[in-house]
Amino acid sequence: MATIRERNKRLILKTACQVFADKGFAATKTSDIADKAGLPKANIYYYFKSKEALYRAVLESIIEPLLQAYTPFHREQEPARALEAYIKAKLRISREHADASKVFAHEIMHGAPHLSPQSLAQLKDEAEASVARIRQWIEEGRMAPVDPQHLMFTIWASTQTYADFDWQILQITGRKKLAAKDYDAAARLITDMVLKGCEVSPCEA
Amino acid sequence: MATIRERNKRLILKTACQVFADKGFAATKTSDIADKAGLPKANIYYYFKSKEALYRAVLESIIEPLLQAYTPFHREQEPARALEAYIKAKLRISREHADASKVFAHEIMHGAPHLSPQSLAQLKDEAEASVARIRQWIEEGRMAPVDPQHLMFTIWASTQTYADFDWQILQITGRKKLAAKDYDAAARLITDMVLKGCEVSPCEA
């Protein structure tokens, strides 16, 4: 059941996520968040200890989805399937968690000063595991000998860009908002490019 | 000849570029810049009207390189040559103008509130011209029918990431600083992937 406490906390978190994504941590005023949420500023402080605590809560909310996205590297036996599923998962995050994703990007760009060491360690572990998996596939001759680290950098960048640089993408596409078919087009292009680059044949449907 | 005025202005600009790249506009204090440059804070204001004017000067410094990078699309007749040269140019910017590049990315992420309309229009024109050129090559059957806009998004993202997410890349690669061979490896992977994705054969050396 949704207590008042839970409902308000959720409203504040959601609003804060939008504002932090839009302006960044330092440029965001707690009054911006309060106004947008339709609450007095003091109410924010009743539910969250400080602006920074609120920011950290937003930031940590994206960690679980990001970690989840790596599962194809653990489960899938086929390089093509794993890469395709990973790209799809990352694009889904850019779409469904666009704001939190942007907050995360902002954080990483500046050296992750607010991210907890635990989250950082988990993300690093998953990243390294995926690189190791790709390296293994290459040794087994199941994909072309691309540089596994740079491959991951390219996948991260090209999927993340749909959250981070959404404004730019809307400018160029002339859209007001990206729709399902835009994300599909992105998925097709990125997947196609990666699979051809790795010289693995795409899997059926 | 370097007058005192020119020398100091240059020092402040260079220092500001580093600090803005590191922290972002809002989180940067003018005293941070002053301290790092070894000057009293008032000196900054003697050379620049305001913190924002200084920021804009840093921001505009990256526009010319970014516009220059598009020349291969105007000059080169071969898709493969143009794409390869563009990727190379963009990666060079990420390396040689890493800080200004990061400031630019930060700005675009938040809807370019400080960028001059002229610079914005110029960048948009070049972006659209390159998309048109790719579309033309596709119509002429000289490359695979990829989505030209999403192709550019992927190239922007995967090259820009070496400036924006340098911290992350250093974490994963375990380097202290990226070297020439790292940028070469990046260029190789991205170029390879793009050219294979577009089904154009790479050009010789």
Added chain:
DNA sequence: GTCTATACGACGATAGAC
């Protein structure tokens, strides 16, 4: 052209009434 000292506004955070 350089620098100290300070005015002034903005914002994070809280006290305390309801």
Added chain:
DNA sequence: GTCTATCGTCGTATAGAC
């Protein structure tokens, strides 16, 4: 649990001595 009123601090910008 909600909200108004306010405090204290920090940071931009400048006045004015050297």
